[in-house]
Amino acid sequence: MLSGVFHGSILFLVSAGLQVVFGVQKIFNLACGSFYALGAYVGVSAVGWYVGAGGPPALFIAPLAVAGLAVGAVGVPVERGLLRFVYDRDETFQLLLTFAIVLMMEDAIRMTWGTSPRSTSGLYLTYGRVGVLGTTVPVYNLIVIGASLAIAVLIGWLLTRTTFGWIIRASADNREMTEALGVDMRRLHTTVFTLGTALGTLGGALVIPATAAMSEMGIELIVEAFAVVVIGGLGSMRGAFVGALVVGVLRSIAISVYPELEMLLIYLIVIAVLVLRPRGLFGGPPA
Amino acid sequence: MILRAEGLRKLYGEFCALDGVSLAISAGEFVSIIGPNGAGKSTLVNVLTGVLRPTAGAVTFRDRDVSGIGPARLARLGIARSFQLVQVFPDLTVLETLQAAVVSRLGHGARLFASLAADRAVREGALEVAELFGLGRKRHVPARHLPQGDKKLLDVASAFALRPQIILLDEPTSGVSTADKTAIMETLVSASKRIGVQAIIQVEHDMDIVFGYSDRIIALHEGRVLADGPPAAIEADRRVVDTVIGRRARAR
């Protein structure tokens, strides 16, 4: 169950990135899973380099997190070079463009890191285990859950108490008005997209000690992230938080009860949500 | 009497768009609905054409309750409409647009394997309407390439192609130059006679058009019927003059 919360924490980071991009640019970024994968592989390399350079293993989480965040900068060329051409296009074409990015990134990752899984073997338990609620849990998991919570709070603060956050919410609500108020939409788009990307890459980096970086991780994660935002509600940050928790926990319950079910249960819930309450738990009115 | 609305109320949350509107349309009538912006004209049109379900009250068409049954079913029953903001099919030609209406009317939409081009009844029906509205020569032009006035005509013509019993026109001359307005109205009236439309309802702002063509005028104000009667009576009605027509009564 706690592993479900851990998985949910990672899922939250990726989904938060998805939500902020959808909120402002109204684009469902299929490539967010690919950025997650990128963050994972970069994270592995960063930790590998760090340990090889003699860094103390106890601090490995620092280069991991920093690398994860830093590689989010790849969002800038993606947005400037590709995405900005389709803002005024039909949703289908926007979606297909993000699918093109998925394809390209899949091979880009394969070209750089090869096809066999990469891991940071051994470092996972550097912080040891701890007894919680009757089972032992790696302290690393708790660190990540804590970090994820902190980021959630940070995002909440950012959105409600800063000017930048206000601008994000305003442009999600009404793009033309916000533009008319003098907000530089070009820079906003780039910033928001990069923020979304960075959240995804960070999530990928943080999950690395617990699993190995594998070539399918991107395309597998996107369907989970998709489930999260449908259940939570497209564009809602609260929705990402609750949705990620729901999906993460349900999945771990399903696996322990009846392994065949796993994602099947999640997809059925997605369908049920789309039919009964299309806007999810916290989303705005459906188009 | 063919179309009747009784005690129509439409609430949007707390905002009351229609507050007990009743009216009755009989065969042979040309009725104009007038009123200032926000009076509830669009809402009334949408309720009458089945797009909106009234919060209270009912719409009856030939003794049959049609409240909120949806525009498609209503169109098949015999009530057609045109739009204030022109609605066309951008990639279909004039002929194809009219053919679609005739296909719907004749119920040929279920024919998956028949050739549209070979469907004589559909083709002739479409060409007839095209000629009535002066769009015959442009029949192979895609709607997106038509000038605005022709798009308007096409919107109206396709409604007429359904051979409806009642046609509801939402501002048929809006966005059209003054010179063309009369031409459109004349086309409308003569087409109605040719096709056998039994009643015309229009929402209009242009008072010359309203007083020039209507048998009856219904004035709407703040969701209620202010006055309902022949042009002469409306003209003389102080309340209507003050709220809708303007301080100076229009000379005819």
Place this chain on the structure above:
Amino acid sequence: MSGRLVLALALGATVLAPLVAPTYHVLLMLPFMAYAVALLGLNLLFGYTGLVSFGHALFLGVGAYTGAFLTSVFKLRSMEVILVAAAALGALVAAPVGALCVRYVKIYFGMLTLAFGMVFYTFVLKFYRLTGGDEGMPFLRPTLLGASIEGLPKTDYLAGPYYYYSLAVLVLATLVMWRIVHSPFGLCLKTIRDNPTKAETLGIGVARYRWCAFVISAVYAAVGGALLGPPTGNVDPTLAYWTQSGNIVFMTLLGGFASFFGPVLGAFVFIYLQDWVMSVVPFWRLIFGAILAAIVIAAPGGLAGLWVRRPSVEASSS
């Protein structure tokens, strides 16, 4: 160059291919023909009705697994039976799924179809006792028109009788779809694509027509899926994965969704280009991703759009 001439030449080349072209290329035509059938159906939904499904690989899977079940579990080898069964099962699954999905549009339709596609994938993957899981199920060599051609070596069978059988199915499917698209029904679909609100006021029940288009497209996809089985002799869950759904939409866009033969062209170019690229570098996805991006940004009408060069369907949001 007139369209009819090009078509005739293409058909002629296709018929002659097994006699003159190297076997390798002839065999590559088989998945192309299968996908072409599926894409004709997908484009009825996409290009003619305006709905983009991100889960259509579901029906490819339904067709393929129908064939696999019939041949390896029920020992039924007749390809005719397989095709009819695939079509029937495709329709059977599409009826309720479609009824649900067509009530939503645009991104919600895409999301619902994606979810259904993944439900099927997960089901087939996880219930491995039934379906063989990720190893898949064998799709044994079917009999064509009653003739059991067991004796023939595999490549001779595939490049010979099976090739012409597939071609016949493709030609038949094309003729039927041509009729559908040029029928009064087809016209109604186009009105719904262009302006659903207006279509409703003309008495055209939008949901009902969309549902019909959905079911027909599913039948085509299922038949295409069944045709995909024999060449490899095995069907596996990846056939129904969401990226596969993305690929077939890609193929449709590549060829041009605004034209009748566009998707067929798209399938052809995709298959052959993929094969050629893979023989040069292993990174076909990178190149194809770039192609897709280029099409979306610069040439949304696809290859057919470039050839015809008419100001047809715009890709901007209304």
